[in-house]
Amino acid sequence: MARDKVKPGRVPRQPMPEQPASERVQNFGEVTLGFSAELAQLEAERCLMCKKPTCIDGCPVSIDIPSFIQHVVDGDFEGAAAKIFESNSLAAICGRVCPQEDQCEAVCVMGKKFEPVAIGRLERFVADYVRGRGLSLAKPPTATTERRVAIIGSGPAGLTAAGELAKLGHSVTIFEALHEPGGVLVYGIPEFRLPKAIVAQEIGNLKTLGVQIETNVVIGRTILIDELFDEEGYDAVFIGTGAGLPYFLDIPGEDLNGVYSANEFLTRVNLMKAYRFPDSDTPVQVAKNVVVIGGGNTALDAARTALRLHPEKVSLLYRRSRAEMPGRNEEIEHAEDEGVVFQMLTNPVRFVDRGDGWLAGVECVRMELGEPDESGRRRPVPVEGSNFVVECETVVVAVGNGANQIVASTTPGLQTNRHGNIVAEESSGLTSREGIFAGGDIVTGAATVILAMGAGKKAAAAIHDFLQTLPPKTTEPPPLAAHLKPSSGGVLPP
Template identity: 40%
Template sequence: MAEKMLQFVRLQQRQPEKRDASERRDDWGEVYRPFAAEAAAQQASRCSQCGVPFCQVHCPLNNNIPDWLKLTAEGRLEEAYEMASATNNFPEICGRVCPQDRLCEGNCVIEKGFDAVTIGAVEKYITDTAWERGWVKPPKAVRERAESVGIIGAGPAGMAAAERLRILGYQVTIYDRNDRAGGLMIYGIPNFKLEKDVVVRRWKQYEAGGIRFRLDTTVGQDITLGELRQKHDAVLVATGVYRARDISCPGAGLGGVVPALDYLIASNRKGLGDEVPDFDSGALNAEGRHVVVVGGGDTAMDCVRTAVRQGAASVTCLYRRDKANMPGSMREVKNAEEEGVRFEWLAAPEAFFGEDRVSGVRAQRMHLGLPDATGRQQVEPIPGAHFNLRADLVIKALGFDPEDLPAAFNEPELTVTRWGTLKVNHRTMMTAVPGVFAAGDIVRGASLVVWGIRDGRDVAEQIHAFIAARGEAPAMAAE
């Protein structure tokens, strides 16, 4: 047990033991081994207990990080878990998938000179310990209410809102078109970052707490938004964004040029034991192939590292900016480099070539020019600087846009922004349709799990205020 805090002056930063790249590239296990109790306490004791904790300020959930670090250092783990879960519905997930190097740890006061406190690893340790010791309980209503809320989407925003509303006593039903709850946490994020049983146990716990799940249910086909509005006192749209951005260059329609999410979903479904014809046929399987991934975000890193584990002959990441300007986590880049991924910085695809199926990529060298209106340097091609890459599988990881929900839901009164996201009153989080709220990526655009949790918690409070203001107590909605 740590003697006191501020131990960064004598203790070096230590992450949990990292599995060797030669070992982890051959399986789907998580990269880091669990923290030992003594090591977790020691690393927590490095916290400087700032008067103004920038780690907390830069956390989307404003987690009470210094407080639960101190409790961990003192061996008071159950209290540390209570503190962590007070502001975060899924601390065990955030501890695994949050880009801490860009958020809490990247803003740690001791980061310059002493290396940041290992906040994410300690958060994961606290919550995994809580699960092992039975401290994590299903959401329990303080007082049962007759009113009900329907939630469209079982991802981070929808599930976080569901938990908050259930604790407030509402009868909550989540509708999702997939056959499992979790959204991209279950289908988009690979096992080496987030093992699926971590998500499934939350889903099952929510069911035990009285939250109903209607899976394999597509709103607009199996049930209409109008029917949901009649059935529930409020409806939340938390569908996320799934439409892949495309590449407008010759050859983009060739076989073997595939969207990142299609590729990741196929891999995750196969790992879950599902029948995946496109994987079995080789269309979405990197085994033995020369793979080029286009993009530089966390999704691109998920794709390159998945391809390595599938046994690709080679894996190259093509990104039009340099390493310092990558939007993805630098830890993920380092992990990918260790696992054998080749990075072509300052390079963008100019064309894909092949007959019926892609066989290569013609790429253009780029350089960073003057900053644009946002302050980010513009990307400009270098005339005559071309090169070719062998590729029989190209994965497009350029980001995601919203689907056309007004058309999908057959609800023209739903209004959208110029980006296609749902337009809401940002004070109430309500859409143009009375009683229909929206939160998460479908409002803010493709973002992080932690922002989805934040939005879900916020919208739950707005839904509660909306129903309370009506002053009605209708009969409990029947299933």
């Protein structure tokens, strides 16, 4: 449908409706509420439909952004969703948590003179539109192959690889160590930023494609990768085990009661619903004063989660200044609005014992900024004699995560780098072992949802190519699940 051209810049970027800060800290409901159809169309009208849409280059999974936005302008929201789904099967998630300001929106042509088109908000609107109406765009493959692929880890990398391979007709099983699939999407990112029901629904779409999910299976402990090949008959393996090993500060007192890693704290609250204790099995200490250490998204999530447990005060200590905080601007602003107290240029040096093995405070030293370090950010330098104690009963350490070694240490010939990340080709995810591919945080170190998805997608294409090179199976493959049995389309050639 033709539309009247809107003069660029005439309509401002549409703000996202959200729960007021004073209300939202009282609940775990979603902070941002999403566009209405009217707001979405108004925002979509701002798109210039560029001949050279730079936004697509900025998207790690290359969504055809102007095409989906055109569908929104036309009021064809299902068409818009179908367009996004061609490249991204987890749109409702990405529309909420992707750092669009560093990706598609950072290179949007509109952003050169005015504010960029709110691509992420539009993506979320479209995905929610179809979700809210129970429409699933996932179509089971019309034909299946005899090939079986094991995916280790059910974070965005594993889920994406699984979806892509299932669409190609391969038999895919995800093995997940935790009791629920989703990776950081369910155990790390809080409910108020990404409702778990949305993750569950997107995972449901994968199941429609025929993906099987086995939870409570730790590869490297319950079963080894070589056993998946030799005893279970898998033809290829994708490792997407993430970066779930928390780093600590390595300062005295870190083993005191009341000191949590962000992983443990967020898992207890998000996945185990500790805030409903005793109705849930897992408790979490609700203290009067909570201190969170770190300046990234995980620290902000931990601080905002802690606020919702109703302490008197939540402070966030960061050793550089606000300008150097690696967290998303939007999240920093949300945290400030909600009442998190930022204590910048503050570095913990010791956790203080109350005298009975419980935490009483954090001894800190003031910092000042010196010359830039290898990351380009100004190096924090301690100010001598500036030590002081911040009183608190709970501390959450959020200073980064690394790779868990369980899979690498139990898989001979799988090469890792000095940080313990699996070495894999960027274009294909191929590791040093034939038939084993890897992607996401386990390869790159802690990164983003969309980069993990991009890696899963590339690896799926490479796994598909690899499967074509295998000789036809001589033995009967293990029985396929009923819904994966060849349909009228028959079995595809290997």
